Amino acid sequence: MTLKNLxxxxxxxxxxxxxxxxxxxxxxxxxxxxxxxxxxxxxxxLGDRALILGHHYQRDEVIEFADITGDSFKLxxxxxxxxxAEFIIFCGVHFMAESADxxxxxxxxxxxxxxxxxxxxxxxxxANQVQHCWEQLAQAGVADVTIxxxxxxxxAAIKSFTGEHGGTICTSSxxxxxxxxxxxxxxxxxxxxxxxxxxxxxxxxxxxSLDDCVLWNPWKPMxxxxxxxxxxxxxxxxxxxxxxxxxxSIDSVNDIRQRVxxxxxLVHPECQHEVVCAADEVGSTEMIIRTVANSPAGSKxxxxxxxNLVSRLARTHPDKxxxxxxxxxxxxxxxxxxxxxxxxxxxxxxxKGHIVNVIEVDSTVASYSKLALERMLAL
Numbered sequence: 001m002t003l004k005n006l007x008x009x010x011x012x013x014x015x016x017x018x019x020x021x022x023x024x025x026x027x028x029x030x031x032x033x034x035x036x037x038x039x040x041x042x043x044x045x046l047g048d049r050a051l052i053l054g055h056h057y058q059r060d061e062v063i064e065f066a067d068i069t070g071d072s073f074k075l076x077x078x079x080x081x082x083x084x085a086e087f088i089i090f091c092g093v094h095f096m097a098e099s100a101d102x103x104x105x106x107x108x109x110x111x112x113x114x115x116x117x118x119x120x121x122x123x124x125x126x127a128n129q130v131q132h133c134w135e136q137l138a139q140a141g142v143a144d145v146t147i148x149x150x151x152x153x154x155x156a157a158i159k160s161f162t163g164e165h166g167g168t169i170c171t172s173s174x175x176x177x178x179x180x181x182x183x184x185x186x187x188x189x190x191x192x193x194x195x196x197x198x199x200x201x202x203x204x205x206x207x208x209s210l211d212d213c214v215l216w217n218p219w220k221p222m223x224x225x226x227x228x229x230x231x232x233x234x235x236x237x238x239x240x241x242x243x244x245x246x247x248x249s250i251d252s253v254n255d256i257r258q259r260v261x262x263x264x265x266l267v268h269p270e271c272q273h274e275v276v277c278a279a280d281e282v283g284s285t286e287m288i289i290r291t292v293a294n295s296p297a298g299s300k301x302x303x304x305x306x307x308n309l310v311s312r313l314a315r316t317h318p319d320k321x322x323x324x325x326x327x328x329x330x331x332x333x334x335x336x337x338x339x340x341x342x343x344x345x346x347x348x349x350x351x352k353g354h355i356v357n358v359i360e361v362d363s364t365v366a367s368y369s370k371l372a373l374e375r376m377l378a379l
Contacts, residue, residue: 027341035340039065042347050350051085052343053078053100055092056285057306057332061340062091071285072096072152073171079103079110080377087350090359091338093117097359098156102366103373110359111350113342118334119153124240125193127157129218133238134165136222137190140230147186149178150372151194153242158192160365163372170376172197172269172284176205177379179235188233190216193240200269200276202235210273215239244332245270248304252326253278256302260323266291267304267325275304285309292317306332 028035043052043065053075054066063069068078072092079088079100088110090097094117101110137143148167150158159169166185170178179201182189191198195215202208214233216223222230230236248271256263264280266288276282281291285305292301297319303310304325314322324330349356361369 027345030339030341032341035344036061039340039344039347042344042351045351046087046347049085050087050089050347051082052089053091055096055335056289056309056312057335058091058338059308059336059340060312062338062343063312065343066091071171071173072099073173073284074286076100076103076152076171076373077377080373082108087111087355089113089343089346091343093119093122093334093338094359095119095122095153095155098361099152099159099369099373101359101361102156102159102369109355111346111355112338112357112359113346114337114339115357116334117337120243120334121151121153121194121240122155122158125154125158125218125238127155127161130158130161130192133190133216133218133223134161137230137236140222140227142188142231145187146190146236147182147188148190148192149175149182149198150192151175151197154193156361156365156369159369159372161368162192163368163370163375167372168375168379169372173286174376174379175201175269178376179206181375181379183234188236190236190238192238194242194270195237195239196241196246196272196276197269198235198237199273200271200282203273204276204282208234213237242270244306244330245304246272247328247330248272248275248325250274250278252304253302255327256323256325260300260302260321263300263302263321263323265302265304265325271304279304289313292320292322295320306330306335308332308336 052065052067054063054069076099080103088100090100090110090112097110097112137146148162148165150162150169152169152171168178175197199213212234214225214229215237217239245268253265266281267279269282292313300321302323302325307330310324346356
C-alpha cells in the first residue's frame with residue numbers, strides 16, 4: 001500500500017478529495033480595525049450582484065453580513081429559488097456550496113470564502129467506498145430492493161450516486177419524510193453517511209427497532225456484517241458521525257440535570273441514540289431555534305448542538321437560561337474557517353473583478369446530484 005503525500009494546510013489541492021485546501025491572495029489581518037468597515041463597503045459595492053448565504057453555525061461576524069441565514073435545508077431552498085444574483089457567496093462548508101452550485105443556473109457562480117471549510121462527516125464516505133458497498137449489497141442480493149438516502153452532509157459524488165440509484169437527499173429537517181418515501185420505493189434503506197441521524201429517525205420517528213438497523217463499516221469486508229444480517233435489516237447505516245454532535249454523552253445529560261434543576265435538554269438528531277432518548281426535545285437546527293424562541297420567559301434549556309448557535313441563542317433570548325450541553329467548548333472547526341477576513345477577501349476580490357474560490361461540480365455528477373436534490377425539495 002502506498003501513501004499519498006500529505007497536503008500542507010493552505011498549500012495545494014487534492015481533486016480526489018471533497019474539498020481543496022488552497023487559498024490564493026492576501027487575507028486581511030483579523031485584528032485590522034477597519035475590517036468591518038471594509039466588509040460594509042465591499043458588500044455595498046457588490047449590491048444585488050451578490051447573495052450571501054450564512055449557515056447558523058457561522059461566527060456572528062459572518063452572520064452579520066448574511067442576506068439569508070438558515071440550516072442546510074433552508075439554504076439549499078434559497079439557492080434553488082435564487083436566479084438573479086451573479087454570485088452566491090456561501091458561508092458554510094464545501095458540501096453546501098456544492099449543492100448550491102448544482103441547484104443554481106450556469107450563469108451564476110458559487111463562492112466559498114475558504115476552500116478548506118470542509119466537513120469531517122462528509123469525509124467519512126468516499127465515492128469509491130460507497131460504490132464498493134453497493135457492489136457487495138448486490139452480491140448479497142439486496143441492492144435491487146435498497147434505496148439510498150443520503151444526508152446533505154456529503155460530497156457531490158455521493159449525492160450523484162444517490163440520484164443514479166433512485167434515492168434522495170435529506171437534511172435533519174426532513175429525514176423522516178425522506179426515509180418514509182424511500183421505503184415506498186424499496187424494501188431497505190442505505191443511509192449515508194451519519195449513522196446517528198439515520199438510527200434516530202428510523203427508531204424514534206418511523207417506529208423501527210434497533211434490531212432493524214445494522215451498521216456498515218466501510219473498512220471491513222461486507223461492512224463487517226454477515227449476508228444474513230444484511231438481508232434481515234431494514235436500515236443499513238453507514239459508519240459515520242458528526243464530530244461536534246457525537247461528543248455529547250449521556251453523562252452530559254445527567255450532569256446538566258443535576259447542576260440545573262428544571263432544565264430541559266434540547267438536542268440535534270445527529271447526537272448519539274442514548275442522548276436523544278434522554279433528551280426532552282430533539283430536532284433540526286431550525287427546530288431548536290423555534291423551540292427556544294417560543295418557550296416562556298424564565299425557561300431553562302441545555303442545548304446539544306454547535307456552540308456558535310447556542311451562544312447566539314443565549315444572547316438573543318436574555319429572558320431565558322441557555323446552557324451548552326457539554327462542559328467543554330466545542331465549535332465546528334471547519335465551519336469556523338469561514339471568518340470575516342476570508343469573507344472580506346472574497347468580496348473585495350469580486351469588487352475588483354477577480355473571481356475567487358469558485359465551486360464547480362462536474363456536469364455528470366451535477367446531473368444525478370440535482371435529481372436527488374430535487375427529489376428532496378419535492379418531499
